[in-house]
Amino acid sequence: MEEIKVFFKEIEKENKKTKMEVLEKNPDNIGLEDLSYITTYDSIFSKLPYRYKQIIKVREDSEVIFSQFGKEIMTLLKDKNINEINLNQDGFIRVDMFGKGKFKTDIILETDRAENMIKLIADYNHAIISEEEPILSTNLPTGERIECLMGDIVKGQPVFSLRKRPSKIFPLTDYVNTGKLLEEYRKKLVEEIHNGANILIAGGVGTGKTTLANACINELRGTKKRIIIIEDTPEIICDCDNKVELTTSKYVKLADLLKTSMRLNGDTVIVGESRTGEEVDILLKIWNSGAKGGFNTIHADDSQSALKKMEQYMLSITSVPQIEEIIQAVNIVITVKKKMDSSNYISEIMRVKGYDYKNKKYILEDLIN
Structure with missing residues (x-):
């Protein structure tokens, strides 16, 4: 990410102040949603409050990893009625939905894309997945639990089981x-x-x-x-x-x-x-x-x-x-x-x-x- 969009309400009142001066003056009261200027990522990131750095980090890592999922799987991730998403060796995505149970979708995740996704998840968690260590038990940046398998133990066809963090309560x-x-x-x-x-x-x-x-x-x-x-x-x-x-x-x-x-x-x-x-x-x-x-x-x-x-x-x-x-x-x-x-x-x-x-x-x- 080369740039970050920034908007400072204070600059509307004090046009002569630089973006960095405003940050240094009162960084804790500046919300990311309030920003409207474009500045270099590195120069502003170091000045942001810790909570914003964490938000940005999660968003960046999520974007990279979720880009490998594709729009169809991302739709499943956002569906509040779905609590599990699974990939079998046949490449088809299967889900577990509240009130409906488990079923097979018509969504296919190609082997290369699945492997790239699993490796990115491992990198994010500072973990290793390889022929020597073919099992990865970890979480996505957004908190979902995922179990991944690669290599000979799954005949070269990646497998994963993703357990979503509940976003909806079924009373x-x-x-x-x-x-x-x-x-x-x-x-x-x-x-x-x-x-x-x-x-x-x-x-x-x-x-x-x-x-x-x-x-x-x-x-x-x-x-x-x-x-x-x-x-x-x-x-x-x-x-x-x-x-x-x-x-x-x-x-x-x-x-x-x-x-x-x-x-x-x-x-x-x-x-x-x-x-x-x-x-x-x-x-x-x-x-x-x-x-x-x-x-x-x-x-x-x-x-x-x-x-x-x-x-x-x-x-x-x-x-x-x-x-x-x-x-x-x-x-x-x-x-x-x-x-x-x-x-x-x-x-x-x-x-x-x-x-x-x-x-x-x-x-x-x-x-x-």
């Missing part, structure tokens, strides 16, 4: 309107959310756990509670004023952020997904220490399996099953599944009542019983 009423949830369950679930239930959302890969979590979290809008959100990849949408959003980095693990959250005085702690014993252990301690109304997702096929999965994670750091800690912390378990046509639905919403030590099973009760 629980949408689940009712599309037949995914009965109205009586929705009403009871909303009541439990407002009463501060800690909720575990279970499901397989791509079943829509985060989408459902966002629908439930949407019921908290308007709350005065201090909400702490912790994620590996920013996917949770929370339309609440008093919130802190924490994201892991190369140097800071999710467990580290969970420990930090205990000193942030949060009323509610929401975690995108817990995958280790340490993460589950800290989250349960937080929920059992007075934080109410939290959410967490986990890979499991039903409510019983979800709680057992938590138990198994905990056994990696302790020799004694932490059953009491689990049943005290987790109040509700929701399971979301996919049908054969790839559309999803809520299969069960269970209340955690206790544990049957004789049969080694959690005691669960249907939400509306």
